[in-house]
Amino acid sequence: AQSVTQPDIHITVSEGASLELRCNYSYGATPYLFWYVQSPGQGLQLLLKYFSGDTLVQGIKGFEAEFKRSQSSFNLRKPSVHWSDAAEYFCAVGSQGNLIFGKGTKLSVKP
Amino acid sequence: ETGVTQTPRHLVMGMTNKKSLKCEQHLGHNAMYWYKQSAKKPLELMFVYNFKEQTENNSVPSRFSPECPNSSHLFLHLHTLQPEDSALYLCASSQVWKRKILNTGELFFGEGSRLTVL
Numbered sequence: 001a002q003s004v005t006q007p008d009i010h011i012t013v014s015e016g017a018s019l020e021l022r023c024n025y026s027y028g029a030t031p032y033l034f035w036y037v038q039s040p041g042q043g044l045q046l047l048l049k050y051f052s053g054d055t056l057v058q059g060i061k062g063f064e065a066e067f068k069r070s071q072s073s074f075n076l077r078k079p080s081v082h083w084s085d086a087a088e089y090f091c092a093v094g095s096q097g098n099l100i101f102g103k104g105t106k107l108s109v110k111p
Numbered sequence: 112e113t114g115v116t117q118t119p120r121h122l123v124m125g126m127t128n129k130k131s132l133k134c135e136q137h138l139g140h141n142a143m144y145w146y147k148q149s150a151k152k153p154l155e156l157m158f159v160y161n162f163k164e165q166t167e168n169n170s171v172p173s174r175f176s177p178e179c180p181n182s183s184h185l186f187l188h189l190h191t192l193q194p195e196d197s198a199l200y201l202c203a204s205s206q207v208w209k210r211k212i213l214n215t216g217e218l219f220f221g222e223g224s225r226l227t228v229l
Contacts, residue, residue: 032217041225042223043222044203044218044220045220046217094216096205097218099216101154103153
């Protein structure tokens with residue numbers, strides 16, 4: 001069955017600290033992978049995507065993610081978190097608009 | 112600004128009311144979607160329209176009725192809703208299978224319509 005797992009429901013990091021949000025997936029073929037961010041009361045904004053080529057992809061707002069086929073993972077990273085990064089982050093897998101979303105990880109940033 | 116506009120942003124309705132949510136995309140995409148986002152639950156896909164044809168209805172109750180008059184507009188008609196239908200309703204669009212070219216098909220979301228059913 002196709003699925004996306006985000007094992008961390010809520011993460012708190014200090015401003016300026018590094019961040020890694022985990023995402024594991026189960027998919028029958030080589031997937032397209034996405035990370036979205038949702039600020040309170042807003043829709044989802046695409047941070048980055050992977051569909052082929054270099055397994056380390058760069059996104060907006062200083063985020064990057066690494067695709068590891070052997071681990072079925074697509075973890076999101078940022079070297080230094082800013083207070084404005086506080087939001088909920090969703091990993092998704094699929095293609096042609098047929099995306100499966102994880103349950104999301106809420107990120108809190110403390111001063 | 113994502114190119115997907117949803118109105119209204121907030122809606123409060125009684126269980127006997129009829130209302131509609133509207134979505135418009137300015138991205139030239141050929142597929143549109145309705146998602147439901149409830150507290151503590153993952154995003155739930157409700158309906159998919161490809162080239163104005165409904166291709167998916169994810170076991171959604173008939174009190175939700177979608178309409179896609181063209182590839183740029185999508186409506187969700189609401190009738191006789193229940194309090195548990197209170198949620199954020201998100202519209203999205205994507206570009207799929209154009210001229211046999213596979214697209215990654217990432218979704219572009221609107222800001223959502225927050226619905227409260229009393």
